Amino acid sequence: MSEPAQPSGARTAARAAATTVGDCEARARDRPLKLPSACGRRAKLCSRSARRNRTDRRDRMPRHRIFSGIQPTGEPHLGNYLGAIRQWVEQQEAPDRADALYAIVDYHALTIEIEPEQLAAWTLDMTASLLACGLDPQKVTLFRQSDVPEHAELGWIFSCVAALGDLQRMTQFKDKAEQNKDNINVGLFTYPVLQAADILLYKATQVPVGEDQVQHLELSREVARRFNRRFGETFPEPQPLLSKVARLRGLDGSAKMSKSKGNTVALGEAPETIRAKLKVAVTDPARLRRNDPGHPEVCNIFTLHGCFTGPRDPERLAAIERDCRSAALGCVDCKKELADRVVEQLTPIREAQAAWRARPDDLRDLLEVGRKKAAAIAEATMEEVRARIGVRGLAKRR
């Protein structure tokens, strides 16, 4: 069935909760990579070209194409959702949306130790979660990376194009290598190269990224430039699509929300668990007593209000900020209110997730549909690449 328990509730919820597309800025043509702060300036320009695409889409490569990936390393949490998934859904709901491909990047997940059955199970489960969040396979291409072997092929070719020095500068590799000294594999190091292949295989022009991925995307751009210079113009330079969403800290106050730290709220978390976790989440350490003025700008709870209350009720968000500063609103009440918002917005997702999990065959079918769509593009790109680099055409000589 191609129209399964489509969580319309979740979809509306996600859409309503979502900030507008204008919040994400597409820096379409600027060569130097700058982090945009002001948003929306280019919205018109983008929509105009996007509209042009749509009419051409049938027979021509779209001017804009979005690619992004997510690793199947467990159930996605609030950080994944607010940082990436919600943007994906927003994009697809935009009237002038670009062509978009989203991959569950299981080859990337291989850089950490993971049991084969686990990898397969999590891949399927991630599919369920993404659909539950409202991603619509009829509007975007959703597929599994390893189903399109060209990723690996292009990855090798790119590893002969990328500069060692550039990779050695990757801070994320340094961090991960430091954290996981027992398994510093080469894949961890060349990760950004495979990522460049992921993106450029589809000649994607826009990549929704979090701040931590900007450096990797810059490498993709560099790889595209180097390839083009050496083998001829082939790839566009992908642009970052930075979301304005404030960085989410972990519930324990640490810099990042990550599963390994256990400071997350999973998307399918039970309401009681959500409430319990938020209840003991770290707030503003400077606000010692009930009547002390708060500092919303440093409070992670307020950041979360910005994500869950703000988009639906900006006035309420402003009131919370004001009342926190004036101590009219206490942290306990503030957390309760947040928990209500989170629970009510996550509930449809949780239910849809459960519904999808109950129909693994449909999930597999959907991934297969995605594979076909992705493979068609990937194969075309690779034909071009093989010809350019000189690994085709031997037999034809006479």
Added chain:
RNA sequence: AGGGGUGUAGCUCAAUUGGCAGAGCGGAUGAUUCCAAAUCAUCAGGUUGCGGGUUCGAUUCCUGCCGCCCCUGCCA
């Protein structure tokens, strides 16, 4: 492949001729706070990498295997 090192609580590491396996951090609970943080108190947590052997008794000594790190090589 050979040589050297290493493997003990979730993490970093202790354990004196072979004699009840501990500490710090982290975690949980309680006190205190509007909550959280901080502070104080309490608690949990282990097949000492796996298998043999010596011994009354092995984290410790011997042996085989496994993982990881470093060095020197070999093959392509």
